[in-house]
Amino acid sequence: MTRTVRAAIAVAGTAVLSLGVVTTSGVADAVGGKAAADEVKIGLLLPESKTTRYEKFDRPYIEAKIKELAPNAQIDYYNAAESATTQQQQVNTALAKGDKVLILDAVDAKSIQSSVDKANKAGVKVVAYDRLAQGPVDAYVSYDNHKVGELQGKALLDALGDKAGSGVIVMHNGSPTDPNAAEFKAGAHSVLDGKVKIGKEYDTPNWDPNNANQQMSGAISALGKDKIVGVYSANDGLAAGISTALKAAGMSVPLTGQDAQLDAVQRILQGTQTITVEKPYKPEADIAATMAVDLAQGKALPKNLIPVTVTSGSGQKVPATLLTPVVVNKDNIKDTVVKDGLYTVQEICTPAYADACKKAGLE
Structure with missing residues (x-):
């Protein structure tokens, strides 16, 4: 807690x-x-x-x-x-x-x-x-799944800063058969609507990271990588596929997530994902x-x-x-997922992430 x-x-x-x-x-x-x-x-x-x-x-x-x-x-x-x-x-x-x-x-x-x-x-x-x-x-x-979406949307806006009005975002809302996905989406839209332009918006059946990867690649091709300023991802599984597509296109933009998966925490440390939401x-x-x-x-x-x-x-x-859900970012990893017992510092800070952990004060 x-x-x-x-x-x-x-x-x-x-x-x-x-x-x-x-x-x-x-x-x-x-x-x-x-x-x-x-x-x-x-x-x-x-x-x-x-x-x-x-x-x-x-x-x-x-x-x-x-x-x-x-x-x-x-x-x-x-x-x-x-x-x-x-x-x-x-x-x-x-x-x-x-x-x-x-x-x-x-x-x-x-x-x-x-x-x-x-x-x-x-x-x-x-x-x-x-x-x-x-x-x-x-x-x-x-x-509180509507609150999850609100937290994700606010974190994305905060990360975008002045860039919020200079391009478009892409939204990946999760599986249409999951009622929680609809609540995440509604919560995110309640924060984002009117403050950013949405270039593409997707549902992703079964929360499949591979589908999210293909969707993101398609959005980059359709919109142009210079137009996309941020990506809303409803969970960390989708974010994994999305981040791979962004990397392949040579892009680095704010990216949200949820579930505090270990790989997501490590992406946050490396700067390829902005936040996750811990439940x-x-x-x-x-x-x-x-x-x-x-x-x-x-x-x-x-x-x-x-x-x-x-x-x-x-x-x-x-x-x-x-x-009540909690936002996890680079500054509070020790006070959230580590303190809550999800992962130890050793589990997070494997050799591949040692430098990133050191810069974040996670040692």
Whole structure:
């Protein structure tokens, strides 16, 4: 947790909850207790492994918290490898195994609705994780995704400075099947519209870095590299493909990202990416695990665990927790991703990045 978040907690206290956003430590009481030794069967369904967060952080954090709260819990894990059809089949398997709660990070929030409906009819609770699936979801935990887009847009404007009006930007908004992508996009546009000209704007199915690379190369060809002054990228995976295209064209312009991937942090140190947005994984994972264990044991979720209500794309009102994202730049790497335990200085500052780390005071 960053100094900024700690300061916000100290000043705002419980008032934060009334605003509909929970800080990364605001649920400490809700996630601290031990669950009774009742039988707990939970299916954990994550969307893909191309983005490093899911296997490196989300899965182990969620599983560890479930076991802390319910040591004898049965956890059935599934990864959909970016296939909505596969994930629907995995839900069927989880239901057949007798899982009582599903922690679901949907590949496609819309197409998974039939599976959520099926779980609901079977009396199985669904905790939507990170992305809000459509259908009768029982609880949801994520970050304030509109705020993520706002932070990205502001960081891009700050990096552009006087150049904001001298050319165009290119926007890469992410996967159209991910409801979070629409919120990132809306947040970014709320900051950028009227202050920059958008030369090209893309959706990128499945958050595929290769597609982002091709899209950026096409934008450079269509617009001319001298016209492009900056690039909005909704996440670090896309930024990886985009930065390769920019390098191939001999370009160096501000570039955003999200997820605080290790390669993105290293690009920030080298100056080929401007910022990333960190959404600390452990608080989100701990909350999802706590929700799941409580629901598996037939408990009502406490109000401090679900302080807000959100509306899904299919119109359902879902009790939720929304956490606060943090911008990571070259100046605060030590106070964000290192302090939060995502990476050690040694992991970041491999020999290829030693000089950049030294210049940034990261030693």
